[in-house]
Amino acid sequence: MRRRSLLALAPSLLLADTRRPWAEVEKILEQGNFQGRLSVDDLPTPALLVDLDALDANIAKMAAHCKAAGRALRPHGKTHKCPEIAKRLMAAGAVGACAAKLSEAETFANGGISGLLVTTAVIGKHKIERAVLLAAKRPDTIFCVDHEQNVADLDAAAREAGQRLNLAIDLNVGNRTGIATGEPALQLAQAIARHKNVRFGGLQAYAGQASHKNGFDDRRTMSRGIMQTAVDTRRMIETSGIPCPLLTGGSTGTYNIDSEVEGVNELQPGSFVFMDIDYARIGGKGDPVYRDFQYSLSVLTTVVSKPAATEVVVDGGLKAFSTDKPFRPEPKGIEGIEFGWGGDEHGKLNLAKASRNLAVGDRVEFLVPHCDPTVNLYDRIYGVRGKQVELSWAIAARGMSQ
Amino acid sequence: MRRRSLLALAPSLLLADTRRPWAEVEKILEQGNFQGRLSVDDLPTPALLVDLDALDANIAKMAAHCKAAGRALRPHGKTHKCPEIAKRLMAAGAVGACAAKLSEAETFANGGISGLLVTTAVIGKHKIERAVLLAAKRPDTIFCVDHEQNVADLDAAAREAGQRLNLAIDLNVGNRTGIATGEPALQLAQAIARHKNVRFGGLQAYAGQASHKNGFDDRRTMSRGIMQTAVDTRRMIETSGIPCPLLTGGSTGTYNIDSEVEGVNELQPGSFVFMDIDYARIGGKGDPVYRDFQYSLSVLTTVVSKPAATEVVVDGGLKAFSTDKPFRPEPKGIEGIEFGWGGDEHGKLNLAKASRNLAVGDRVEFLVPHCDPTVNLYDRIYGVRGKQVELSWAIAARGMSQ
Numbered sequence: 001m002r003r004r005s006l007l008a009l010a011p012s013l014l015l016a017d018t019r020r021p022w023a024e025v026e027k028i029l030e031q032g033n034f035q036g037r038l039s040v041d042d043l044p045t046p047a048l049l050v051d052l053d054a055l056d057a058n059i060a061k062m063a064a065h066c067k068a069a070g071r072a073l074r075p076h077g078k079t080h081k082c083p084e085i086a087k088r089l090m091a092a093g094a095v096g097a098c099a100a101k102l103s104e105a106e107t108f109a110n111g112g113i114s115g116l117l118v119t120t121a122v123i124g125k126h127k128i129e130r131a132v133l134l135a136a137k138r139p140d141t142i143f144c145v146d147h148e149q150n151v152a153d154l155d156a157a158a159r160e161a162g163q164r165l166n167l168a169i170d171l172n173v174g175n176r177t178g179i180a181t182g183e184p185a186l187q188l189a190q191a192i193a194r195h196k197n198v199r200f201g202g203l204q205a206y207a208g209q210a211s212h213k214n215g216f217d218d219r220r221t222m223s224r225g226i227m228q229t230a231v232d233t234r235r236m237i238e239t240s241g242i243p244c245p246l247l248t249g250g251s252t253g254t255y256n257i258d259s260e261v262e263g264v265n266e267l268q269p270g271s272f273v274f275m276d277i278d279y280a281r282i283g284g285k286g287d288p289v290y291r292d293f294q295y296s297l298s299v300l301t302t303v304v305s306k307p308a309a310t311e312v313v314v315d316g317g318l319k320a321f322s323t324d325k326p327f328r329p330e331p332k333g334i335e336g337i338e339f340g341w342g343g344d345e346h347g348k349l350n351l352a353k354a355s356r357n358l359a360v361g362d363r364v365e366f367l368v369p370h371c372d373p374t375v376n377l378y379d380r381i382y383g384v385r386g387k388q389v390e391l392s393w394a395i396a397a398r399g400m401s402q
Numbered sequence: 403m404r405r406r407s408l409l410a411l412a413p414s415l416l417l418a419d420t421r422r423p424w425a426e427v428e429k430i431l432e433q434g435n436f437q438g439r440l441s442v443d444d445l446p447t448p449a450l451l452v453d454l455d456a457l458d459a460n461i462a463k464m465a466a467h468c469k470a471a472g473r474a475l476r477p478h479g480k481t482h483k484c485p486e487i488a489k490r491l492m493a494a495g496a497v498g499a500c501a502a503k504l505s506e507a508e509t510f511a512n513g514g515i516s517g518l519l520v521t522t523a524v525i526g527k528h529k530i531e532r533a534v535l536l537a538a539k540r541p542d543t544i545f546c547v548d549h550e551q552n553v554a555d556l557d558a559a560a561r562e563a564g565q566r567l568n569l570a571i572d573l574n575v576g577n578r579t580g581i582a583t584g585e586p587a588l589q590l591a592q593a594i595a596r597h598k599n600v601r602f603g604g605l606q607a608y609a610g611q612a613s614h615k616n617g618f619d620d621r622r623t624m625s626r627g628i629m630q631t632a633v634d635t636r637r638m639i640e641t642s643g644i645p646c647p648l649l650t651g652g653s654t655g656t657y658n659i660d661s662e663v664e665g666v667n668e669l670q671p672g673s674f675v676f677m678d679i680d681y682a683r684i685g686g687k688g689d690p691v692y693r694d695f696q697y698s699l700s701v702l703t704t705v706v707s708k709p710a711a712t713e714v715v716v717d718g719g720l721k722a723f724s725t726d727k728p729f730r731p732e733p734k735g736i737e738g739i740e741f742g743w744g745g746d747e748h749g750k751l752n753l754a755k756a757s758r759n760l761a762v763g764d765r766v767e768f769l770v771p772h773c774d775p776t777v778n779l780y781d782r783i784y785g786v787r788g789k790q791v792e793l794s795w796a797i798a799a800r801g802m803s804q
Contacts, residue, residue: 324720360525
């Protein structure tokens with residue numbers, strides 16, 4: 001390598017950068033009213049983006065499917081954690097939103113969302129007191145339960161407050177939470193019916209193992225079998241004389257399977273709004289790739305180092321992408337690149353077989369392995385159309401796992 | 403199972419719960435001045451806890467080690483992301499704090515921290531403008547660089563603002579970012595020296611592969627070899643006539659190795675404040691387990707479902723724990739339990755071989771697989787001594803990966 005002379009200074013590239021100064025960008029970001037003034041190139045990276053055209057198309061498609069199938073749509077809010085997206089879904093016909101936890105539901109309620117279904121049991125004195133407060137604000141909220149003690153506790157708290165809480169029984173069809181289908185669920189429904197300050201609202205059946213079953217036919221066989229046990233439980237409860245107005249369940253992976261099961265009258269898919277690499281690989285109807293919904297979510301990064309001619313490092317690592325799946329972030333618009341984890345803050349890209357070269361300062365956009373936990377890393381999501389940033393939404397329920 | 407009579411109602415357990423009402427707890431949490439009024443049992447779960455006795459012992463031990471070894475201590479703030487903890491470290495003798503990214507450094511600066519070292523290169527017009535603003539506020543901030551163009555850009559921005567920025571060269575000893583040791587690093591130091599609006603502040607050498615190398619002796623051999631190349635580069639630069647006042651590096655895994663390397667004059671460990679399962683398994687000096695620092699960090703959860711006699715589900719899943727390591731959260735105070743991921747919001751515990759039984763409503767505290775990305779999931783950390791919650795700190799730089 002030739003030694004540079006002491007007077008040879010590298011020229012700054014900053015003058016060649018035509019972006020407006022940061023002080024102006026910061027003001028625009030704070031004002032939140034972008035009006036065509038903000039480009040994706042202006043966003044500090046790593047940044048979470050949602051393609052609004054793809055988001056709207058996904059919402060419209062799911063809403064149309066549910067409408068045609070005569071099923072209610074109550075999309076799961078744990079995916080987006082964003083009241084603005086919940087509102088967009090309701091504008092398209094959704095009856096409300098599911099929330100995984102009480103604090104997520106409270107955030108949605110504060111954000112103007114009604115029709116909430118809290119999909120995890122609300123346990124313990126304090127959370128039950130909060131559930132009663134939430135129900136006072138949004139009386140149509142439904143709380144999932146899976147054992148009788150919880151029903152008694154909710155009933156006592158509701159009585160104390162002079163309220164009546166809507167309860168749905170969480171059925172254990174997914175090897176996680178819930179009470180067994182059949183007789184145990186019937187007994188729990190009867191217990192709910194005996195308590196005066198709670199109202200039996202129906203059944204919830206969510207089976208994660210079916211959602212992500214590879215291959216449409218195998219997935220259909222599995223989900224139909226599972227949902228039939230839920231339907232049988234519904235009928236058993238109705239036959240006992242207890243009305244059971246709701247059987248809610250399903251996922252992005254099974255939306256067009258469960259909607260064909262007679263007796264499942266509500267779907268609660270979440271990931272379809274964004275899609276991710278995990279869902280793409282499960283396969284669609286007659287297609288090895290699942291393409292029912294478009295990728296709308298991505299993470300924008302910047303190349304911050306080029307330690308070798310065929311290697312660059314981007315500014316997104318374990319704190320920018322979820323790591324719970326074996327899949328890596330996939331760059332958009334570049335072929336032949338494999339992403340390697342570079343610790344908390346960095347990702348390593350080997351360019352040896354890349355379809356184009358990358359330099360320090362270049363931006364690289366990635367599809368994400370798993371949408372829900374990735375979104376949960378960010379405080380804001382930027383809505384883009386092409387290069388324009390149209391809006392910024394607070395991920396208001398980020399971190400709300402309580 | 404016997405069918406209950408229609409009149410047999412399960413009694414509520416809420417009356418037996420002697421905790422103060424949620425409305426009071428909420429007020430105490432909002433006021434932030436706990437004064438012995440808040441118990442860990444009052445915290446909504448999942449909650450991130452730090453044992454203050456263990457934290458203080460860890461800080462004191464590392465500070466004493468660095469003092470005795472005559473090394474400066476600039477702990478990495480990407481672990482805790484909490485200005486209050488950075489302050490606690492400085493009160494014990496730390497010279498400042500490292501920040502992985504610019505936005506993390508800005509947050510620390512706003513939180514009153516000086517002596518900042520930004521360990522990732524600041525790339526692009528906007529971030530360089532922000533770096534200049536940060537340096538105006540905290541003139542002792544040091545920015546890492548690893549190529550000449552970035553030096554030229556920083557110099558131009560500093561000139562424009564009438565400032566002078568401190569730069570350290572990031573050496574590529576960790577297979578991630580940085581410039582090669584030896585001649586390339588010397589040339590970059592010479593380039594910095596030629597620019598009038600930047601000041602050459604020294605070298606950074608961080609090698610993640612050494613930090614987590616299993617077995618103390620192997621780790622020592624590896625880290626000594628790596629750090630020696632950094633020291634050689636330091637000497638080469640000094641011999642060329644450019645003063646090199648700083649060689650910073652090291653980690654929780656190598657703090658007592660690198661501090662013995664002549665020429666490494668500053669340590670930047672991060673995880674020692676909290677510890678995690680990942681670090682425990684690397685082994686200590688003459689010990690298969692690394693016990694130099696105590697576990698101070700944990701995540702408190704609640705059992706929310708008991709789907710079978712030997713299985714319970716807690717309310718912490720992929721959004722409550724980092725998942726980038728192959729290790730699972732480990733329950734404190736219960737033996738024979740294996741944690742299984744139960745999706746975004748749940749963890750499954752098999753009780754078949756558990757040292758004690760668990761019921762719905764019980765609380766289970768877990769050690770975490772990897773501290774940094776776990777902390778990055780929470781907005782607050784609760785400082786506890788025994789059952790008392792003494793304080794709550796904002797994890798102000800949570801999500802600040804920009």
